[in-house]
Amino acid sequence: MDYFDLNMNLTSEDTALREAASKFAKQVMRPVSVQLDQMTPEEAFAPESPYWDYMRQAYQLGYHKLPFPEELGGPGLNPLQIQLIMEELAWGSFGLTLSLNTSLDAAIALAGTEEHVKEFTIPYCQCTDASYVGCWAITEPDHGSDTVMPGYPSFSDPNIPAQCRARLDGDDYVINGQKAAWVSAGPLANRILLMCQIEASKGHAGSGVFVFSLDRPGVAKGKPLNKLGTRDLCQGEVYFDNVRVPKKYLIVGPEHYEKFLEAHLCITLPMVGTWATGLARAGFDEALAYARQRVQGGKLLIDHSNVQQKITDMFRKVEASRQLCRAAFVYNWSHPLNPEKRAIEYSIAAKTFATQTALEVTSDAIQILGGNGISKEYIVEKLFRDARTTLICDGSNDSLSVVCGHKVAGTYPRRSA
């Protein structure tokens, strides 16, 4: 860990946590991630895959439960410490870091009761063999951006019908429909945080949040998706055919859904931005190391002024990305459930800026490596492919920017409500 940190207030505990994460990222995550990237999706997530060796090691070290307080079995870290560790892990691999966090939703049950905490959060925190795998399912084949734009007029348009719906039948909800191939860990998960429509008259705003175990009749899962980047992250559909879920597993109803989704995005977006910062830094490190040893025109690349300029530009972007993501992360993780204080515009700015940075920095890294940059012998082409997916993950940057624009301009529809 030789990347400098401007924060003068980091404690020795903060730096020790970060160094331990950096070592794990370098020694375990990076090599596994490279291996998985070259496999077919079926091979990558098969029971004998190195993916599961990695997951078990990560669970044993407690990296799957970073946000949880000690009383629930978590490490009791503050938001800054969580952010520091997550950036380091994502330096090792964005996809493997995301894989470790797909269960957080199903385990956090943000608005859940003590009963939900006992059934989901505590077993998750106690898990050391990676057998508890959760997923968050919101995207539908015909509704991606539609589902992640709280406050935007189309979000409450009853003429935009959902493809996954729940209706009350006695003491159970009956769920029918499907969630899209983008659900992270969908094919592997045994628990779910499901966002699906209950009141069609309110459009997507009429949805609810369910948390339940997936071993129910009528649940089916798709195959791991084959994709450009983050190939070490398993994604695939979850299908529901008359799945009965007792109503106690509805943790947020349509009346609070829109606010819940906003709170959810407030905490997940700077997390994605933080991972993208780690990914961008990985690209920067590769380019800098290469420029320090490659000779062209009779001198090291790093001694050419245009290369120095590019390196400076990359450094500036990574550093700006880190500062914005860290500030948004610490701020919004400090009071996610307080609608008066939380500030979604900063979370969106952090996610969109950092993911764009990851794309630009990894692209510049390829340029500095020249022909080697596009060769599978070097990691930068993988980092670039991984970076491309982050601009769509957790909401496309374009659609999120529309929500941010409304908020910043003061035209956010719900602000005056």
Ligand SMILES: Cc1cc2nc3c(=O)[nH]c(=O)nc-3n(C[C@H](O)[C@H](O)[C@H](O)COP(=O)(O)OP(=O)(O)OC[C@H]3O[C@@H](n4cnc5c(N)ncnc54)[C@H](O)[C@@H]3O)c2cc1C
């Ligand atoms: C790595 C990764 C991980 C993911 N993990 C999960 C997960 O765990 N769970 C889950 O449910 N989903 C997940 N997703 C899905 C992700 O949230 C969606 O892909 C995203 O919301 C975009 O939806 P879409 O792909 O349907 O694109 P679309 O909504 O079809 O959008 C395509 C493009 O159209 C434009 N556009 C669309 N609507 C608007 C609008 N209203 N205003 C302006 N422009 C618009 C934008 O340019 C956008 O980029 C993941 C995706 C990725 C890439």
